[in-house]
Amino acid sequence: MIFSFYKETENLKDHYDFLKERQEQYAEAIGVEYKLYGDDDQYKEYKETFKDRPYISEYNIINFYKIHLLYENSERYDKVAYFDFDVVPLTKENIFDIDVSDGIAVRVNHDDGAMKDFNLNMMKWESKALSTIRSPTAKYWNTKAMLMYNGMDGENDVYNTGIILANNEQLKKLAYFDDFENTLQLMKGLVTEVNGGWPAYIQSLFGYDNETLFSYKMQLNEVKLNDLTREWHFILNERFPYVIKDTKFIHVVNKRLDYVKEWYEKNNI
Numbered sequence: 001m002i003f004s005f006y007k008e009t010e011n012l013k014d015h016y017d018f019l020k021e022r023q024e025q026y027a028e029a030i031g032v033e034y035k036l037y038g039d040d041d042q043y044k045e046y047k048e049t050f051k052d053r054p055y056i057s058e059y060n061i062i063n064f065y066k067i068h069l070l071y072e073n074s075e076r077y078d079k080v081a082y083f084d085f086d087v088v089p090l091t092k093e094n095i096f097d098i099d100v101s102d103g104i105a106v107r108v109n110h111d112d113g114a115m116k117d118f119n120l121n122m123m124k125w126e127s128k129a130l131s132t133i134r135s136p137t138a139k140y141w142n143t144k145a146m147l148m149y150n151g152m153d154g155e156n157d158v159y160n161t162g163i164i165l166a167n168n169e170q171l172k173k174l175a176y177f178d179d180f181e182n183t184l185q186l187m188k189g190l191v192t193e194v195n196g197g198w199p200a201y202i203q204s205l206f207g208y209d210n211e212t213l214f215s216y217k218m219q220l221n222e223v224k225l226n227d228l229t230r231e232w233h234f235i236l237n238e239r240f241p242y243v244i245k246d247t248k249f250i251h252v253v254n255k256r257l258d259y260v261k262e263w264y265e266k267n268n269i
Helices: 010-013 015-032 043-046 058-074 112-120 122-126 136-149 168-174 180-192 210-220 256-266
Strands: 001-005 033-040 078-085 088-089 104-108 159-167 225-227 249-251
Touching: 001 015, 001 058, 010 015, 010 043, 015 088, 015 159, 015 256, 033 043, 043 058, 058 078, 058 159, 058 210, 078 225, 104 168, 112 210, 122 136, 122 180, 136 210, 136 249, 159 210, 168 210
Parallel strands: 001 033, 001 078, 104 225
Antiparallel strands: 078 159, 088 249, 104 159
């Protein structure tokens, strides 16, 4: 089973039919069910559970919701794949052929060398333009702080949860929502703590990101990563602004959907 979530934005609205058709056609080609969730009563009920947490943005609520749906659907299907709505399939190869019997398939979203550089050259990094709270750098440091709070060394991977493949057994091991309230309080404490031991330019990157929590739980509960390769999850962004050969799924992070649609039609996919 493949599912996605759509909440209207101007860019996605303009390409709604193209994106939905691409995902539906891929699911049909590999013989699995496809479901598109939206801003409906079910989502509104979930959003309401955060009414006493005004510090958590709707962007973060949506991304927690997609993980909630991953668990919900895994109760009914042997394997479940989640695609962000801006993921465009270019292949008929079956993502469900990837083995997730002993782990969760998701893409690592950072350069190991760059992260080690940040460890060694924090003061040098301070003088550069700071990364945003949604950057891989922010998620790495936020996860590191959470793990160190639990007495671990803090080393972690940063994941992009725009594509996730998992089964119920491994999701239970991940235990993403176990002790959720206390985990959110830990995150809040790291955001708001005064003189907590982190340089201000690091602490300024802390937040409530679903991928930070995903990485934290993967490390904390020792869930094996089945790394999705670049071919299976190609991230179209400022660093890689053009489609690369052998790409199976384009995740259009930079929202250049006009370019992707034109490329798709030009190459007769």
